[in-house]
Amino acid sequence: MKIGVVGGGAIGLLLAGLLTEQSHDVTLYVRNEVQKNQINQKGIICLPEENTYNPRALLIDELEQEELIFICVKQYDVEKLLPKLEHSCSTLVFLQNGMSHIDALDHFDYSNTIIIGTCEHAARKVNATTVRYTGEGKLNLALFKGDQKDFEHLNNHVSDNKFPIVLTGNWRHMLHNKLIINSVINPITAVFQVKNGALLSNPHLLYLAQSLCKEVANELKLNEQEQWERIRGIIEKTTENDSSMKTDIENNRKTEIDGILGYLLQHSDNPKPLINNYYHAIKALEMEGV
Ligand SMILES: NC(=O)C1=CN([C@@H]2O[C@H](COP(=O)(O)OP(=O)(O)OC[C@H]3O[C@@H](n4cnc5c(N)ncnc54)[C@H](OP(=O)(O)O)[C@@H]3O)[C@@H](O)[C@H]2O)C=CC1
Ligand SMILES: CC(C)(CO)C(=O)C(=O)O
Structure with a gap:
């Protein structure tokens, strides 16, 4: 599946690595040229195993069509990011802690599917290309707006033993x-x-x-x-x-x-x-x- 991951922080680096390992066609979208170049040259190193993954990195302003995009920025950065996503036709998956991004998403005029998630993986960013995976977990996802079929498609094509996804019915709960x-x-x-x-x-x-x-x-x-x-x-x-x-x-x-x-x-x-x-x-x- 062609998958975008937005945010080259702890969770973004981790998910881009894990999804690349699952043989998806992954692009990590970052916001600075230095990080983009470093990831394209060295790949993503995931500690403690020191696995190296080689997704492509692009700037967020170079966003391409993706089937699915995982949004891994902090929730206080979501509102500023939304205008950059509004012309994409992708299913968007938001993985923030907290809830204030919900207020921003309520006002986001987007015609495709939006999924909300909670992330039970734990990770810490070490540097621009390195992440420490500190706790294996899963993603819990719930449909926020849009088509139930996109939601199920994601479950059928992305969820895996090594990348577990649990679908739930009620995003607020x-x-x-x-x-x-x-x-x-x-x-x-x-x-x-x-x-x-x-x-x-x-x-x-x-x-x-x-x-x-x-x-x-x-x-x-x-x-x-x-x-x-x-x-x-x-x-x-x-x-x-x-x-x-x-x-x-x-x-x-x-x-x-x-x-x-x-x-x-x-x-x-x-x-x-x-x-x-x-x-x-x-x-x-x-x-x-x-
Ligand atoms: N880390 C964890 O273990 C867990 C995190 N979460 C949640 O996941 C979310 C992400 O957390 P985490 O990865 O730790 O945070 P980080 O701060 O490590 O990473 C956030 C990244 O988003 C990037 N970013 C911000 N705005 C944009 C933009 N417009 N375009 C592209 N990239 C952008 C930042 O870029 P830059 O580096 O340039 O500032 C940064 O690299 C948070 O809501 C957090 O609560 C949930 C469970 C566990
Ligand atoms: C669950 C907990 C509290 C684990 O440290 C966490 O999600 C966090 O640190 O943000």
Whole structure:
């Protein structure tokens, strides 16, 4: 299948590599010439196995017709990217954490199929051509708008043992289930600069995590106990991981807090003291880093 991947960051490099391995005709779209040239010369190196993959790299402004495009930019970059995609006839798959890209997609006048996904793979970008695959996972996808047949086609032609895709029926439910995980683990680990596992091993952080989980579950009308069990499971699986928000703060980068807790604040009429405090704590850390 002719597949585009937009964004030469952690997830974009990883997916471009994995899809190339599955023998798809892959083009990775990046936004700077240096990265484009380096990928075309050296390929993508995927650690820890040091596998090298050779998809083609082009600039986003050189976008060609693709059957399918995976969008792997951070959610705060989605809105600016949309005008570059509006003349494409591809099925678009958006793989962002958080939910504020949904507001942008609601206003996106696009006549082809749009799919929303959550990504359970974990990866960190090492440099322009190298990615470290830190956790094997799967993609959960749900139809946002368009043709059910495109959705099934993607499942039949792209999903594979080495690239598992799970189709779900309700995109909002799927995103809420991921949003609550990122709402609890990411801000607390970023504020306290601890690995995910500290949210279980430190009783005070455990208290904070459970309290935040309760508030977010109430807001999303999810069962608090069930959600805490899910979150606990993810923390146990990622004990030694640094959350993406912790890493962003450490490296003085913008975080995705606006699309995570910011989204919850924006769409709620009720007072949400913990969500509000963690939102402002992360914004304060972002400002201190700039
Ligand atoms: N990394 C992970 O393990 C996981 C990430 N996710 C989610 O996936 C999404 C992507 O994350 P991640 O890969 O880690 O983020 P990165 O910051 O590593 O990568 C994002 C990439 O998008 C590129 N980009 C931004 N705008 C454009 C554009 N207009 N055209 C082309 N490229 C563009 C950036 O380019 P440049 O380098 O030039 O700035 C950057 O390379 C996020 O929403 C994240 O929450 C979900 C699950 C796990
Ligand atoms: C699940 C979790 C919290 C794992 O670290 C994650 O998705 C992130 O770091 O953004």
